Amino acid sequence: MSGEKGSTGWVPAVEGFSTNAIHAGQEPEQWNAKMIVPPIALAVTYKQQEPGLNSGYVYGRLGNPTRTCLEKCAASLENAKYALAFSSGVAATQAIINLLKAGDHVITTDDVYGGTNRFFRQIAAKFNLEFSFVDFTNLKNVEDAIKSNTKLIWVETPTNPTMKVTDIKAVSEIAHRRKDILVVVDNTFMSSYFQRPLSLGADISYHSATKYLNGHCDVLMGLLMVNDDELKKRLYFIQYSTGSLPSGFDCYLVNRGIKTLALRMEKHQENALLVAKFLESHLLVEKVKYAGLPSHPQYDIMQKQASGCSGMLCFWMKGDLQQTKKFLASLKVFMCAESLGGFESLAEHPAIMTHATVPAEHRAMLGISDNFIRISVGLEDADDLIQDLDQALKSGVSG
Incomplete structure (x- = not known):
């Protein structure tokens, strides 16, 4: 069933999906030894030629060559401009919530993943964030739940665990009647291979890369894909400021898993x-x-x-x-x-x-x-x- 789906579905990459999965961000020319397989960068800090003059890497939280390879490859899978890697799916969830401020309102599906439900209700809610859990299979529920302080709509489709499906394009259109509401789609269950939320109007495509993207049950990781430059800057600031980052070895493993x-x-x-x-x-x-x-x-x-x-x-x-x-x-x-x-x-x-x-x-x-x-x-x-x-x-x- 792979292939182009038309105006309401995902749009294929410039090159084929598997070609991007294997080659995007992996160019041997970026390494002195011209290695076909990206190396595992373990360094925490990097030599500067003089204060402020560096090779593009300064400190491990701000960037890692192996993580850069993974993020470029992951972005290519959904025709996204950017991808950002986090130490777990929950860490990526927290980064998104950190875009908000006290008093903001979030709408999510009534049967959202248990870990997300727990984080929203028992952690984020303590910081004066408001959450509404509604059935997204009825779009009127989404419209009716929107308030003046709504800033985020968190879509999960299919849902975990009851497999409800949400119309991503329709929810995005409802949300974007207001310019200040972000739409996040948890794409974990489908992977980038079968579903591409950004092409359907979402602002952030979210993955627990622990699951299908890695595919081998040996890494914890979260990945976010975005197209908006300013949104990427905000998430990158949160990424390195909070320090919820994957190791170079974990990035190597997920990068390898994506190949298949x-x-x-x-x-x-x-x-x-x-x-x-x-x-x-x-x-x-x-x-x-x-x-x-x-x-x-x-x-x-x-x-x-x-x-x-x-x-x-x-x-x-x-x-x-x-x-x-x-x-x-x-x-x-x-x-x-x-x-x-x-x-x-x-x-x-x-x-x-x-x-x-x-x-x-x-x-x-x-x-x-x-x-x-x-x-x-x-x-x-x-x-x-x-x-x-x-x-x-x-x-x-x-x-």
């Missing part, structure tokens, strides 16, 4: 579609939500704004909490673990794991119930994944 992003995302999609269809027909499953299935409530929006779908899906099995726990404990190929987007398949219980800090009444309203499961479909053989889910479901319910 297109291949990995195609396989994630292929496997997830097979798994979703299998679960949808299983007698022990109540409901499946996968944005790549026609049965998804916002399937048409996905077709309009994305070029494919990732390996993320959720389902409700027929059973109670103990049966659901037994199902997760019975998995052999899937691993019961948090996180997502790596080469391995993972399954988790959001109510107990990733979204445990979300208030219980809020979880209940969203359908994050005792029998609700989120899975990240990896790169294994699809038949093995399907057989594993089948035996675990039967074991869970019969046990």
Whole structure:
């Protein structure tokens, strides 16, 4: 499903996606030894020819050659002018919130990722920031939530964990009726390969690069992509002033992971579609939500704004909490673990794991119930994944 999607979808890069992923920011000529693979820069400080005269690097917080390579490459993936790397996805979230001031208002989706929910409610709210959590599948909710002090709309699509899809272009148009409202899109679930929020009107494309962009579950990192020069300057100031920066080694690993992003995302999609269809027909499953299935409530929006779908899906099995726990404990190929987007398949219980800090009444309203499961479909053989889910479901319910 990769390719150009027309006026409302993403626009391909000047060169092909994989060409950019492999070559953008990687030019061997920038190194004296003409290295094909960018080196890992570990230096914290850099020699200056004289005070104020330097090579472009002064101190590790202000810049690192390996980080520069990664940021240039990541920007190219979404046809962005700039990308900025942070030490984790939450660090990138904090940088965005640091654009605001006390008294500002933020609108976000009602089932935003548990870590984002926790940061907004329990950390940022202590500094006199106001947050509204609304259902973005109804655009009127977004319009009605806007106040005179609204400065940021935080979109997550598909949402984590219930896979709601938001019309990025429509929300951006609503927000930009006012010039002082920024639109952020958490693009983690889709990756830059399948969805490009900046081309749909967003101001910031956000990624927990820990997930698909790196793809190997061995690095914590956040990445922000932007086009606006002034917004980039503000975020860069926050980046080096707060010091939430990735190491040169972490930048090297994510830069390497991006090289296979297109291949990995195609396989994630292929496997997830097979798994979703299998679960949808299983007698022990109540409901499946996968944005790549026609049965998804916002399937048409996905077709309009994305070029494919990732390996993320959720389902409700027929059973109670103990049966659901037994199902997760019975998995052999899937691993019961948090996180997502790596080469391995993972399954988790959001109510107990990733979204445990979300208030219980809020979880209940969203359908994050005792029998609700989120899975990240990896790169294994699809038949093995399907057989594993089948035996675990039967074991869970019969046990």
